[in-house]
Amino acid sequence: MADPKVEVKWKDEPDAHDYPAAKDYLExxxxxxxxxxVVEELLKAPVVKKKAKDILRASGLALADANNPYVRRDLEKIVAGKALSPILVVRGDFRTGVPATIADGYHRVCAIHYADENIQIPVKIAALP
Known part of the structure; x- marks a missing residue:
């Protein structure tokens, strides 16, 4: 696991390949x-910051195991000081019981949660049409 004292570095924008990955999942x-x-909205959305624990809670997803190879890879990037790509999220609706959807970046969210669940993660959020 990452040392909570390690600073997590972020890219300014998601990687170009994150959007097609999000589209594949959303389909x-x-x-x-x-x-x-939704992907068009994500492309235009501003980057905001949300805590790892809140993103997981809003999505209703369980925390992936730290030994998951993709979580482990992102933890290794954190320790190595490599910048991570912001997360892509589709807003949920608590009034109707619809959880948020992590369209791309679930394993990054889990890795950050292991480093420190209160770390602010850059995220782009789009609403359903």
């Missing part, structure tokens, strides 16, 4: 038109 949850619209 499992909605049709291609909805997925395309």
């Amino acid at each position: 499992l949850l909605a049709g291609p038109d909805v997925a395309n619209t």
Whole structure:
């Protein structure tokens, strides 16, 4: 696991390949038109910061094991001082019981949670159309 005293570095914007990955995932949850619209909104969305623990809570997802190879890879990047890509999220709606969707970056969120659950993660958030 990462040392909580290690500073986590972030890229200013998500990697270009994060958007197609988000679209692929979102197409499992909605049709291609909805997925395309959401990704277009993610591309335009500003980067904001949210805590790792809050992103996981809002998504309703369980924390992946620290030994998961993708979580481990991101923990190693943190320790090595490599910048991580911001997370892509689709806003949920607590009024209707719809959780937020981590469209790309679930393993990064989990890695940050292990480093320190209160670390502010850069995230782009889009609403469903």
